[in-house]
Amino acid sequence: MNTVSLPHMQYAIHEKSEASGHIGGMMQIDAEHSEIPLAPVGEAQERPLLQIKELQTQFETKQGIVKAVDGLSLELYEGEVVGLVGESGCGKTMTALSIMRLLPENGQIVAGEIGFDGVNLLQRSGEEMQRIRGRKIAMIFQEPMTALTPTMPIGRQISEAMEIHLGLSRQVAKERALELLAHVGIPSPQARFGDYIHQFSGGMRQRVMIAIAFSCQPRLLLADEPTTALDVTVQAQILDLIKNLAQEAGMTALFITHDMGIVAGSCDRVAVMYAGRLVEVGSVDDVLLKPLHPYTQGLLGSVPSLHSEPGERLSSISGLPPDLVQLPPGCKFWPRCPLADERCKQEEPLLEQYGASQAACWKADYRSDSISESK
Ligand SMILES: Nc1ncnc2c1ncn2[C@@H]1O[C@H](COP(=O)(O)OP(=O)(O)OP(=O)(O)O)[C@@H](O)[C@H]1O
Ligand code: SF4
Numbered sequence: 001m002n003t004v005s006l007p008h009m010q011y012a013i014h015e016k017s018e019a020s021g022h023i024g025g026m027m028q029i030d031a032e033h034s035e036i037p038l039a040p041v042g043e044a045q046e047r048p049l050l051q052i053k054e055l056q057t058q059f060e061t062k063q064g065i066v067k068a069v070d071g072l073s074l075e076l077y078e079g080e081v082v083g084l085v086g087e088s089g090c091g092k093t094m095t096a097l098s099i100m101r102l103l104p105e106n107g108q109i110v111a112g113e114i115g116f117d118g119v120n121l122l123q124r125s126g127e128e129m130q131r132i133r134g135r136k137i138a139m140i141f142q143e144p145m146t147a148l149t150p151t152m153p154i155g156r157q158i159s160e161a162m163e164i165h166l167g168l169s170r171q172v173a174k175e176r177a178l179e180l181l182a183h184v185g186i187p188s189p190q191a192r193f194g195d196y197i198h199q200f201s202g203g204m205r206q207r208v209m210i211a212i213a214f215s216c217q218p219r220l221l222l223a224d225e226p227t228t229a230l231d232v233t234v235q236a237q238i239l240d241l242i243k244n245l246a247q248e249a250g251m252t253a254l255f256i257t258h259d260m261g262i263v264a265g266s267c268d269r270v271a272v273m274y275a276g277r278l279v280e281v282g283s284v285d286d287v288l289l290k291p292l293h294p295y296t297q298g299l300l301g302s303v304p305s306l307h308s309e310p311g312e313r314l315s316s317i318s319g320l321p322p323d324l325v326q327l328p329p330g331c332k333f334w335p336r337c338p339l340a341d342e343r344c345k346q347e348e349p350l351l352e353q354y355g356a357s358q359a360a361c362w363k364a365d366y367r368s369d370s371i372s373e374s375k
């Protein structure tokens with residue numbers, strides 16, 4: 001079967017084949033454009049577009065096994081935007097890369113299911129995953145320079161994806177790429193089509209990556225902190241651009257961020273992650289206004305409010321996230337939790353329904369103001 005390389009995805013991440021190891025550092029995509037089997041009609045209506053069940057992703061290191069994602073379950077329904085939040089190192093990026101099946105060399109998905117449109121991505125062959133990536137699931141990375149190739153003109157990086165995935169002719173793909181560049185706000189697309197990525201500013205590079213991500217109209221968009229490397233005014237423009245494009249296309253999206261402000265402005269639901277697992281899931285209104293988990297409350301304490309004085313120090317969660325090689329027994333948050341008791345130190349709470357939200361905390365039904373009293 002013919003394969004064509006997509007150099008713009010040549011970053012330091014390795015594709016793994018179903019059976020054993022890697023295909024190599026460069027992603028390869030089948031030139032043949034065949035459809036992935038779809039869910040039976042009817043069932044698809046009730047089924048989430050993305051259904052992650054008990055996902056476990058681990059890394060082998062000299063220090064031991066790093067449990068980067070540890071039993072995470074999450075569903076995304078058609079057309080919704082879900083925020084995935086948590087402190088640095090809690091496993092957000094590895095969750096997204098597990099969905100894409102693009103983990104670093106020493107990483108492995110050891111258990112779980114990732115259902116996408118009715119099929120378990122973990123049972124797809126390497127070739128099938130190559131057809132899904134870019135075409136049905138696209139990812140926007142934090143740092144475009146690591147995801148785009150420096151030696152290929154940006155216009156070609158966009159048009160090549162459409163030739164491969166959509167079977168467009170070179171000329172039609174070029175016309176579409178020019179339209180897309182204009183749509184994402186690149187001035188003079190015709191003149192910039194042949195430019196290389198180093199000739200663009202940070203914000204413009206991110207716009208180019210957005211154009212690539214949207215070029216094949218994927219059904220699911222994974223946006224991994226797409227604005228953190230940019231200055232504040234450009235951040236807002238890029239976020240608006242992603243939001244508007246996703247809305248126009250009726251796309252389902254996972255927004256990875258550690259910024260609750262972004263969640264408030266961009267997402268329908270939010271999933272809060274700690275030490276490789278979810279500790280709270282609910283609508284943005286519920287989670288931001290009535291957080292159930294002490295960790296979520298801590299994260300929200302870091303968001304400036306309208307009542308903050310200029311220059312006022314923001315509260316943050318005391319202590320550090322746990323070592324993912326040696327997780328504490330019981331609730332993983334107990335060493336930092338102001339409400340921890342003996343049970344918390346021994347028994348791990350599972351994610352359970354409390355009202356409209358879900359939380360993994362033995363004291364999730366306590367009134368939300370009791371935590372501030374106990375501090
Ligand atoms: N190649 C690797 N080898 C070993 N451990 C790794 C590797 N890549 C990531 N990890 C570990 O996996 C855990 C989860 O990493 P991940 O990148 O998903 O965090 P994150 O939530 O995206 O953080 P950030 O907000 O800083 O981007 C971290 O503890 C990280 O150190
Ligand atoms: S289970 Fe206990 S330690 Fe964990 S978050 Fe809830 S109160 Fe805190």
Ligand SMILES: [Mg+2]
Pocket residue numbers: 092093094224
């Ligand atoms: Mg990350």
